[in-house]
Amino acid sequence: MSEGSGRAEMERRIVQRSIEDESFRQRLIEDPKAAVEQELGTRLPEEVQVVTVEESADTIYLVLPSTPMAGAEGVELSDQELESVADGNWFSRSCNNTEPLVE
Secondary structure, three states, X not given: OOHHXXXXXXXXXXXXXXXXXXXXXXXXXXXXXXXXHHHHOEOOOOOOOOOOOOOEOOEXXXXXXXXXXXXXXXXXXXXXXXHHHHOOOHHHHHOOOOOXXXX
Protein backbone atom coordinates (compact mmCIF):
# COMPACT_ATOMS: atom_id res chain seq x y z
CA MET A 1 0.00 0.00 0.00
CA SER A 2 1.43 3.39 -0.92
CA GLU A 3 1.55 6.51 1.23
CA GLY A 4 -1.23 8.12 -0.79
CA SER A 5 -3.55 5.12 -0.58
CA GLY A 6 -3.05 4.83 3.21
CA ARG A 7 -4.13 8.41 3.70
CA ALA A 8 -6.94 8.03 1.19
CA GLU A 9 -8.25 4.98 3.06
CA MET A 10 -8.12 6.81 6.40
CA GLU A 11 -9.94 9.82 4.95
CA ARG A 12 -12.51 7.60 3.22
CA ARG A 13 -13.22 5.83 6.51
CA ILE A 14 -13.68 9.09 8.43
CA VAL A 15 -15.87 10.68 5.74
CA GLN A 16 -18.03 7.55 5.46
CA ARG A 17 -18.51 7.45 9.22
CA SER A 18 -19.47 11.14 9.21
CA ILE A 19 -22.19 10.35 6.66
CA GLU A 20 -23.55 7.42 8.68
CA ASP A 21 -23.17 8.84 12.21
CA GLU A 22 -24.50 12.37 12.83
CA SER A 23 -22.99 12.62 16.32
CA PHE A 24 -19.55 11.75 14.91
CA ARG A 25 -20.06 14.38 12.20
CA GLN A 26 -20.82 16.99 14.86
CA ARG A 27 -17.67 16.02 16.81
CA LEU A 28 -15.65 16.41 13.59
CA ILE A 29 -17.04 19.91 13.18
CA GLU A 30 -16.68 20.95 16.83
CA ASP A 31 -13.36 19.27 17.72
CA PRO A 32 -11.89 17.64 14.62
CA LYS A 33 -8.56 16.62 16.14
CA ALA A 34 -10.18 14.80 19.07
CA ALA A 35 -12.69 13.10 16.75
CA VAL A 36 -9.93 11.88 14.41
CA GLU A 37 -7.80 10.70 17.33
CA GLN A 38 -10.75 8.77 18.71
CA GLU A 39 -11.53 7.21 15.33
CA LEU A 40 -7.89 6.20 14.78
CA GLY A 41 -7.43 5.10 18.38
CA THR A 42 -4.25 7.12 18.79
CA ARG A 43 -3.00 10.58 19.67
CA LEU A 44 -1.65 12.94 17.05
CA PRO A 45 1.40 15.06 17.83
CA GLU A 46 0.72 18.40 19.50
CA GLU A 47 1.84 20.36 16.42
CA VAL A 48 -0.55 18.53 14.05
CA GLN A 49 -3.73 20.47 13.32
CA VAL A 50 -6.94 18.94 11.98
CA VAL A 51 -9.43 21.22 10.26
CA THR A 52 -12.92 20.19 9.16
CA VAL A 53 -14.62 22.09 6.36
CA GLU A 54 -18.18 21.23 5.42
CA GLU A 55 -19.06 21.83 1.77
CA SER A 56 -22.29 23.53 0.79
CA ALA A 57 -24.35 23.15 -2.37
CA ASP A 58 -22.59 26.10 -3.98
CA THR A 59 -19.03 25.77 -2.65
CA ILE A 60 -16.47 23.08 -3.45
CA TYR A 61 -13.15 22.86 -1.61
CA LEU A 62 -10.02 21.39 -3.16
CA VAL A 63 -7.36 20.19 -0.74
CA LEU A 64 -3.92 20.34 -2.27
CA PRO A 65 -1.00 18.34 -0.89
CA SER A 66 1.88 20.29 0.59
CA THR A 67 4.76 21.10 -1.69
CA PRO A 68 8.29 19.92 -0.96
CA MET A 69 10.31 22.28 1.16
CA ALA A 70 12.27 24.82 -0.88
CA GLY A 71 15.87 23.75 -1.25
CA ALA A 72 15.11 20.17 -0.19
CA GLU A 73 16.04 18.73 -3.60
CA GLY A 74 18.67 16.07 -3.27
CA VAL A 75 17.97 15.47 0.42
CA GLU A 76 17.87 11.76 1.14
CA LEU A 77 15.26 10.13 3.34
CA SER A 78 16.37 8.20 6.40
CA ASP A 79 15.94 4.42 6.46
CA GLN A 80 13.03 4.86 8.88
CA GLU A 81 11.33 7.39 6.56
CA LEU A 82 11.79 5.07 3.59
CA GLU A 83 10.36 2.11 5.53
CA SER A 84 7.32 4.10 6.65
CA VAL A 85 6.52 5.01 3.05
CA ALA A 86 7.26 1.52 1.73
CA ASP A 87 4.94 -0.30 4.14
CA GLY A 88 2.07 2.17 3.73
CA ASN A 89 1.99 3.06 7.42
CA TRP A 90 2.75 6.69 6.63
CA PHE A 91 0.19 8.26 8.92
CA SER A 92 1.29 6.98 12.29
CA ARG A 93 5.01 6.97 11.52
CA SER A 94 5.10 10.36 9.84
CA CYS A 95 3.44 11.79 12.93
CA ASN A 96 5.96 9.98 15.16
CA ASN A 97 2.90 8.58 16.80
CA THR A 98 3.78 6.10 19.52
CA GLU A 99 1.33 7.14 22.21
CA PRO A 100 -1.92 5.14 22.29
CA LEU A 101 -5.19 6.94 22.85
CA VAL A 102 -6.31 6.71 26.46
CA GLU A 103 -9.96 7.46 27.11
